[in-house]
Amino acid sequence: MPAISLADACQIGERVRHSITSELFHINRDSKIRVTASVGIASLEGPHDSLEQLLARADGAQKERAATGWSPMPHSRRALLHSS
Secondary structure, three states: OOOOOHHHHHHHHHHHHHHHHOOEEEEEOOEEEEOOOOOOEOOOOOOOOOHHHHHHHHHHHHHHHHHOOOOOOOEOHHHHHHOO
8 A cells, every 4th residue: 555654554454354354254045154364564665675575574474463362463573664
C-alpha cells in the first residue's frame, strides 16, 4: 500500500485478519467452517528492494508472530527501523 505508515499497515492487516477469522464459511449446504489467517507486514527498504525480499520479510514477520504466541500484528523489524 503506497504512502501508508507501517503502523497503519499493521492496523489494516489486523482488521483484515479479524474479518476473516470472525466469519463462518459455507463449504456446502450443510457444513460451515471457521478459518484462520496469518498476515505479515513489511515495507520497502530502498529503491533496489525486490518483491522477493519484501515477501521474505513479511513471511519472516508472520513466522516470528507464530513463534511468539500470536502477539500483535507482525512487521519486519528491519522495515520498522527504516520507516519514517
